[in-house]
Amino acid sequence: MTEPNVFTQYIQKRNVIVKNKKILQSSYIPDKLPHRTDKINEIVEIIAPSLSKDKPSNILIIGKTGTGKTAVMNYIGKELKKADPNRENCAFIYVNCEVVDTPYGILYNIANQIITDPSKRIPFTGWSLDKIFAELTAYIDTEDKIFIVVLDEIDRSFQKNGDDIFYYLTTINEVLNSSRVSIIGITNNAKFTEFLSPKIKSRLGEEKIIFPPYNVNQLQDILYERAIEAFDTELLDDDVIPYCAALSAQEMGDARRALDLLRISADIAERNGDNRVTAAHVKSAKNKIELDAVSEVIKTLTVQSKTVLMSVIKNTEEGMDVMTTGDVFTTYKWICEVIGQSTLTQRRVAGLISELDMLGIVHARVKSFGRAGRTKEIELNTPKEIVGMVKSDEIFKDLESYRPPKQTTLDF
DNA sequence: CGTCCACTGGAATCAAGGGTCT
DNA sequence: AGACCCTTGATTCCAGTGGACG
Numbered sequence: 001m002t003e004p005n006v007f008t009q010y011i012q013k014r015n016v017i018v019k020n021k022k023i024l025q026s027s028y029i030p031d032k033l034p035h036r037t038d039k040i041n042e043i044v045e046i047i048a049p050s051l052s053k054d055k056p057s058n059i060l061i062i063g064k065t066g067t068g069k070t071a072v073m074n075y076i077g078k079e080l081k082k083a084d085p086n087r088e089n090c091a092f093i094y095v096n097c098e099v100v101d102t103p104y105g106i107l108y109n110i111a112n113q114i115i116t117d118p119s120k121r122i123p124f125t126g127w128s129l130d131k132i133f134a135e136l137t138a139y140i141d142t143e144d145k146i147f148i149v150v151l152d153e154i155d156r157s158f159q160k161n162g163d164d165i166f167y168y169l170t171t172i173n174e175v176l177n178s179s180r181v182s183i184i185g186i187t188n189n190a191k192f193t194e195f196l197s198p199k200i201k202s203r204l205g206e207e208k209i210i211f212p213p214y215n216v217n218q219l220q221d222i223l224y225e226r227a228i229e230a231f232d233t234e235l236l237d238d239d240v241i242p243y244c245a246a247l248s249a250q251e252m253g254d255a256r257r258a259l260d261l262l263r264i265s266a267d268i269a270e271r272n273g274d275n276r277v278t279a280a281h282v283k284s285a286k287n288k289i290e291l292d293a294v295s296e297v298i299k300t301l302t303v304q305s306k307t308v309l310m311s312v313i314k315n316t317e318e319g320m321d322v323m324t325t326g327d328v329f330t331t332y333k334w335i336c337e338v339i340g341q342s343t344l345t346q347r348r349v350a351g352l353i354s355e356l357d358m359l360g361i362v363h364a365r366v367k368s369f370g371r372a373g374r375t376k377e378i379e380l381n382t383p384k385e386i387v388g389m390v391k392s393d394e395i396f397k398d399l400e401s402y403r404p405p406k407q408t409t410l411d412f
Numbered sequence: 413c414g415t416c417c418a419c420t421g422g423a424a425t426c427a428a429g430g431g432t433c434t
Numbered sequence: 435a436g437a438c439c440c441t442t443g444a445t446t447c448c449a450g451t452g453g454a455c456g
Binding site: 102103104105125126127128129130131302304344345347348351366367368369370371372374 | 438439440441442443444445446447451452453454455456
Binding site: 123326354374 | 419420431
């Protein structure tokens with residue numbers, strides 16, 4: 001037995017409901033993907049020629065978040081490895097463009113999955129893109145196989161960097177002698193292709209596969225499939241899975257959400273020391289997820305962004321429900337002065353506000369006040385807990401002790 | 413109906429900071 | 435050490451723009 005320690009009481013108190021946590025993780029690749037066999041077959045049919053060194057068509061996979069796009073591709077990758085264990089005929093490369101969203105990063109990732117020789121690895125910064133292109137192309141051509149490159153969340157990269165890398169990746173075959181590269185792009189933005197240049201558009205979308213959202217029943221099946229592996233299902237109330245499924249079905253059939261919901265519900269139950277998972281746990285799990293999502297975003301904000309957000313909060317507290325860019329900027333300048341931070345230009349602050357809007361932290365709409373000008377109408381759109389979190393941030397500690405200059409006079 | 417405000421949105425550019433290469 | 439390269443955040447410039455006011 002282990003010696004008693006600070007964790008002992010915690011571990012003992014905890015009821016174990018989930019046998020295997022990993023299975024409920026959305027990154028886990030199950031052996032069975034319910035309601036996706038048709039899509040799997042479709043894709044397999046297209047890329048099967050790669051096993052005999054014939055280049056398959058490029059594929060564009062379109063579908064909302066949590067419709068199983070990534071899971072299906074990873075599953076196929078796993079199966080491909082089984083079919084060709086030594087990567088003699090084809091190699092499967094997966095890059096998530098949301099995680100690495102710079103051209104350099106994407107290329108670096110692809111290259112280092114292909115290049116096995118440690119001495120030839122590409123440094124994570126420092127080279128020119130041209131050089132990586134050249135090096136990668138040369139390396140690929142020393143082999144004689146089909147490279148299947150999966151670019152997940154491909155639209156993220158495109159938004160930031162345009163289509164240069166896609167151009168390179170789709171034209172690479174013209175300079176290759178022995179090997180061939182085929183691209184599988186995954187996007188959740190159906191309109192993504194509209195913004196591509198025509199040439200790349202037709203190349204990338206040689207084959208298109210649409211992943212429709214799951215409906216309630218399908219979500220239930222998916223959850224159930226995982227639940228029997230992960231749980232002692234006796235410990236789940238009967239209405240838990242249907243409830244999780246129903247909640248996520250409202251959110252466009254997002255299976256990832258459904259799984260998160262189930263996992264966190266069980267987590268909360270365990271932590272409370274309850275011995276069953278109930279619908280009430282699901283409810284609090286839902287709240288927790290929503291809150292976590294926002295606080296995660298807040299944490300990664302730059303100092304300047306936080307200051308801008310703080311300005312919006314301050315203005316709201318001063319009784320301004322809606323405000324203009326100018327209002328925010330005034331407060332922003334004031335806050336910067338108090339906490340001793342350099343101020344940005346109004347143009348930049350306006351940009352930061354737009355970013356906060358896109359993140360859903362504030363609500364901003366451009367509105368014209370006629371002759372009184374045109375500006376954004378900004379509203380705070382954040383739960384209390386988050387506001388508290390921002391305010392308690394260390395960078396604003398000077399602000400608390402500081403008494404704001406009286407701007408409005410209210411006589412009682 | 414035209415004017416004109418107070419910004420917006422986009423593009424080009426800069427500076428700093430990460431790094432490699434010779 | 436100096437020449438380059440990429441990324442990121444910030445800056446500068448400038449041509450719009452919706453609609454209340456005159």
